[in-house]
Each structure stands twice: as structure tokens, then as C-alpha cells.
Amino acid sequence: MTPDRSNRFYRSSLSKLGVVAAAxxxxxxxxxxxxxxxxxxxxxxxxxxxxxxxxxxxxxxxGLFLQIKFKTLCRMAFFAAxxxxxxxxxxxxxxxxxxxxxxxYELGFFxxxxxxxxxxFYLLYLVQVLHMRNLPAWGRLFAASGGIGCFVLLLLMQPDxxxxxxxxxxxxAALYFSGVKMRILWLFPAAAIPAAVTAxxxxxxxxxxxxxxxxxELDPTGGSWHLRQFAIAIARGEFSGVKDSMxxxxxxxxxxxxxxxxxxxxxEMQGLAGGILILLLxxxxxxxxxxxxxLQISPLRRSLIDSINAMLIIxxxxxxLVNTGSIPPTGITLPLISYGGSSLLGTMLLLGTxxxxxxxxxxxxxxxx
Numbered sequence: 001m002t003p004d005r006s007n008r009f010y011r012s013s014l015s016k017l018g019v020v021a022a023a024x025x026x027x028x029x030x031x032x033x034x035x036x037x038x039x040x041x042x043x044x045x046x047x048x049x050x051x052x053x054x055x056x057x058x059x060x061x062x063g064l065f066l067q068i069k070f071k072t073l074c075r076m077a078f079f080a081a082x083x084x085x086x087x088x089x090x091x092x093x094x095x096x097x098x099x100x101x102x103x104x105y106e107l108g109f110f111x112x113x114x115x116x117x118x119x120x121f122y123l124l125y126l127v128q129v130l131h132m133r134n135l136p137a138w139g140r141l142f143a144a145s146g147g148i149g150c151f152v153l154l155l156l157m158q159p160d161x162x163x164x165x166x167x168x169x170x171x172x173a174a175l176y177f178s179g180v181k182m183r184i185l186w187l188f189p190a191a192a193i194p195a196a197v198t199a200x201x202x203x204x205x206x207x208x209x210x211x212x213x214x215x216x217e218l219d220p221t222g223g224s225w226h227l228r229q230f231a232i233a234i235a236r237g238e239f240s241g242v243k244d245s246m247x248x249x250x251x252x253x254x255x256x257x258x259x260x261x262x263x264x265x266x267x268e269m270q271g272l273a274g275g276i277l278i279l280l281l282x283x284x285x286x287x288x289x290x291x292x293x294x295l296q297i298s299p300l301r302r303s304l305i306d307s308i309n310a311m312l313i314i315x316x317x318x319x320x321l322v323n324t325g326s327i328p329p330t331g332i333t334l335p336l337i338s339y340g341g342s343s344l345l346g347t348m349l350l351l352g353t354x355x356x357x358x359x360x361x362x363x364x365x366x367x368x369x
Contacts, residue, residue: 030337065352084118116346
């Protein structure tokens with residue numbers, strides 16, 4: 001092994017260890033946070049036990065993904081992405097409606113959210129298409145844009161505006177990191193703006209959220225309720241947080257404190273200090289993923305890891321910005337921490353795909369892609 005390859009192998013091993021360590025600590029922190037948001041309620045172990053089971057399953061699948069050859073994952077991507085589109089398209093007919101959104105399938109004793117599960121294959125499909133050099137540039141762009149459009153429109157039909165933004169941002173990242181020229185990339189935000197305006201015009205709940213975000217005093221006990229609870233929970237935490245028996249807001253008033261509002265709940269329970277530590281763990285995770293991408297020789301692998309990292313960063317920022325009252329409320333989970341088996345499994349599939357792409361680089365015909 002040459003000195004250059006030895007150095008790259010050493011740095012890659014450190015970055016992989018960093019990804020696993022950061023993800024593991026965030027998973028454990030999430031389990032503890034879920035328990036604390038439910039501890040003052042009857043039947044508090046319910047969410048805790050379910051999350052522990054999901055965490056074990058998600059980490060098991062993460063380990064399984066590391067054993068699959070990267071070229072096998074690439075072969076699976078097209079079929080898996082197509083399956084995701086079919087399952088999303090069938091949700092209006094067979095899906096389960098929760099909190100006004102039809103985005104889950106009920107499978108016996110648990111529910112499954114397809115939009116979370118297929119994130120990794122969505123990005124893998126896009127990056128592969130964009131690296132198929134045997135196709136003309138316009139053909140690659142058309143195929144990738146079609147994939148982005150299908151997923152985004154189907155998510156809007158649920159309607160799941162938060163996840164739609166994550167998919168749209170992930171698709172834009174795949175285009176950018178795959179080398180699509182900036183003059184073409186500018187067309188996507190230009191198209192997204194009228195699409196967003198149309199979505200707001202069609203859905204009254206979106207208009208209501210924007211209005212109450214801009215003018216929370218209009219309906220403090222109705223449309224602005226979430227924003228008020230976020231602010232109160234964070235303010236109660238001060239610097240070091242409140243004692244378990246005093247986490248009243250997280251256990252009583254904060255809507256979905258174990259899920260969509262978990263960062264605000266963490267700030268009440270662990271204060272500013274706990275919030276900063278969570279942010280540092282995420283920064284460590286994203287930094288190590290960035291390092292892994294930079295160490296890849298293959299443009300396809302590098303683009304895939306960067307795109308996965310970008311999608312996770314966008315989802316994390318969206319959740320935190322919503323919970324701090326910086327943008328209008330939208331339901332979005334905090335990766336690895338929020339309650340939800342589909343969310344946890346989807347995140348571990350993303351990380352497993354990124355780690356798989358950073359494994360020993362066996363030839364997969366990437367030169368012709």
C-alpha cells in the first residue's frame with residue numbers, strides 16, 4: 001500500500017468511526033429524550049419500548065447495508081426508487097391519515113411511512129442517472145428532473161410539505177454535486193417559487209400557518225398555539241434545563257413533544273447547554289460525512305455521500321428552525337432523535353448507503369457512467 005493510499009485509508013477509517021459514534025450517541029440521546037417527554041404521563045414506557053425496538057432494527061439494517069456490495073446497491077436503486085413512487089402514489093387510496101396527512105401504511109401493529117424509507121434510494125437513483133456518461137447531458141438531466149418531480153408532487157398530494165422540502169433540497173444537492181452547471185441549477189429555484197405559491201394557494205392550512213407565523217397575536221390559542229409552546233418550552237429550560245419532575249411543558253402542553261417538537265422539549269429539559277451539545281454532535285456527524293466524501297476517488301460515490309449529507313443537514317435545520325420559531329411550523333422529525341420507526345430507519349438507511357459508498361472501491365463500471 002502506497003503512503004497516499006495508507007493515509008487515505010487511515011483518514012477514512014477515522015471518519016467512518018466518527019459517523020458511527022455520532023449517530024450512536026444521537027440515537028441514545030433520542031431514546032432518553034423520548035422517555036423524558038412521556039415520563040409524567042400514564043403508560044410512559046410505550047413510546048420508549050417501541051423506539052428501542054425500532055433503534056435495534058434500524059442499526060441492524062445499517063450493519064446489513066455495510067455487507068452489501070456497492071454495485072449491488074446501485075443495481076437495486078432503479079427498482080427501489082420506482083417502488084417508492086408506486087407506494088407513494090397508492091397512499092391516497094390505501095394510506096392511513098394522521099394529523100391531516102395521508103402518509104402512512106398500517107401494517108398490523110406498526111405503521112410505515114414510505115417517504116422516509118426511500119430517501120436513500122431516491123438519491124442513489126438521481127446520482128447514478130447523473131453519472132451515466134453514455135447518455136447525453138440533456139437526457140441525464142431530464143431523467144433526474146423527472147424523478148425529483150414525481151417524488152415532490154406525490155408528497156405534496158399527501159400533503160407533507162416538510163418532507164417535500166427535504167426531497168427537493170436533496171434532489172437539488174444531487175444535481176449540484178453531480179456537476180450540473182449553475183445556469184441550469186438556477187432554473188429549479190425559479191420553478192420551485194411558483195410551485196410553492198400554488199401549493200399555498202391550494203391548501204388553506206399552509207396559508208394559515210404563514211399568517212399566524214407573521215402575526216402570532218391574531219390567534220394565540222389557535223393558529224399560533226404551536227409557536228407559543230415552542231417559545232415557552234425553550235424559555236423554561238434557561239441554561240441547564242429543568243428537573244425531570246418539572247418538565248411540565250414537554251409532558252403536557254408541547255404538541256408532539258416526542259416527535260415534531262423534540263428539540264424544543266430537549267431545550268426545556270436540558271437547557272441551552274443541552275441544545276448546544278446536540279448541535280455539536282450533528283456538526284461532528286456532518287463533518288465526518290463531508291470528510292468521507294472528499295476522500296472518494298470515484299465521482300459517483302463522492303456525489304452520493306455529499307447528497308446524503310446535504311439532505312440530512314436540511315432536515316435537521318428545518319426541524320430546529322421550526323422548533324425555535326424561526327420559520328412557519330411544518331411537521332418534520334429530527335434525524336435519529338425524534339420518535340418514529342420510519343424516520344429512524346430512513347436515516348440509518350441514508351447513513352448505511354453513505355458508509356457503503358465509502359467502503360473498498362471495487363470496480364462497478366463507473367467509468368462508463
